[in-house]
Amino acid sequence: MNKHYETIVAGAGVIGSSIAYHLAKRGHRVLLLDRGRIAGKASSAAAGMLGAKEDSPLFQLAKASRAMFPALAKELKDYSGIDIGLQQHGIYKIAANETEKQELIERGRLYREQGEQAVWLKPEELQKREPAVSSHLSGALYLPNDGQVSAPDLSRAFALSATELGTEILEYTDVQGLIRQGHHVTGVQTNRGAFMADHVVVACGVWSEDLLGRHSIVMETYPVKGECFSVRTRRRLIQGTLFSKGCYIVPKSGGRLVIGATERAGTFDETVTLGGLIPLIQEAAQLVPEIVSAEWETAWAGLRPQTKSGVPFLGLHPEYTALSIASGHYRNGILLSPITGKIMADIIEGKEVPEEWLSTENLLHREVKL
Ligand SMILES: Cc1cc2nc3c(=O)[nH]c(=O)nc-3n(C[C@H](O)[C@H](O)[C@H](O)COP(=O)(O)OP(=O)(O)OC[C@H]3O[C@@H](n4cnc5c(N)ncnc54)[C@H](O)[C@@H]3O)c2cc1C
DSSP states (O other), X not given: OEEEEEEEEEOXXXXXXXXXXXXXXXXXXXXXXXXXXXXXXXXXXXXOEEOOOTXXXXXXXXXXXXXXXXXXXHHXXXXXXXXOOOBOOOEEEEOOSHHHHHHHHHHHHHHHHTTOOOEEEOHXXXXXXXXXXXXXXXXXXXXXXXXXXXXXXXXXXXXHHHHHTTOEEESSOOEEEEEEETTEEXXXXXXXXXXXXXXXXXXXXXGHHHHHHTTTOBOOEEEEEEEEEEEEOSXXXXXXXXXXXXXXXXXXXXXXXXXXXXXXXXXXXXXXXXXXXXXXXXXXXXXXXXXXXXXXXXXXXXXXXXXXXXXXXXXXXXXXXXXXXXXXXXXXXXXXXXXXXXXXXXXXXTOOOOXXXXXXXXXXXXXXXX
């Protein structure tokens, strides 16, 4: 097998699938490859919160990406038939005590300084909006513009929409190495043979470094394991997402609640442990006491791709030509997926990336070395 494409995207998580979708929409001939199933890894483990954080260097980028979701939801539904489950009921950052209350009031000020809506709610105001929330809390910072989606549905919707637009997808296709002429990348070698392309994008999440390392490309990334569980309730307990220091509770459709997440750096182990779940369960019950009568559904774990600098690698490789990298979105890959797809498509087409996005200094990461 030796076929030629304009772009090959290695990794069909939310990031690779969004890139494939954005390129396909512009008429590119794309091949999307994954060693497992579409969105079989972190992108299906995610809770799907679209939470732009005011203290992040990616804040402007995150806001721009979040703003893309309403139109994207419609577009992806039209192409793929998949409803990505966009809900725009905001996120409540919960204060459990006086110290957290002061911290959150200050963060609210910082949000507003940057043009973002943020409303401090006293305990009685919080309870009025969300009656199932415990009366023993110290209030909440309400961020009305932060929504949520179904992460697995979003990832699959990108991939299926890309297919509708002509992208070829091959699952169970392990990209084992890059094919090169010197420093010029011309394709990929897989367990199903060679595939040639004008451009190759590596979007393999926590496994990007493993693939690129075979070509002496050093990325400073590491996995951060996260465990979650879900329950079902007979009535909808909460409308908005609750986010406290110990856990978050994300209300999905049909009375389903997703509760997460642990954080353990440096392991590729994807097992779910009781030691991980017990504190999450206890914390969730502190926030919403009625949750203890919810029906158990399931639990899972995923690996967040983190970089040493804390911002993703996005852009052309500085030494190899016809190679780009989109990896390291850590806790924000779902939120950042629309803008990542757009930026990478722009970069591959040789277009200027808008200055306000590049102002996040490490966007085009320079630390990748030969
Ligand atoms: C518990 C948890 C909760 C989260 N919650 C949120 C949230 O609420 N909001 C948010 O924005 N983000 C959240 N995230 C983060 C988000 O899930 C990630 O940032 C995002 O999914 C990363 O996407 P990705 O496509 O880079 O990686 P992945 O989804 O891991 O996809 C990488 C793909 O590459 C494939 N692959 C790897 N190596 C190869 C190879 N050699 N050849 C072919 N294919 C290969 C893998 O099989 C995989 O399918 C959460 C993550 C976790 C774990």
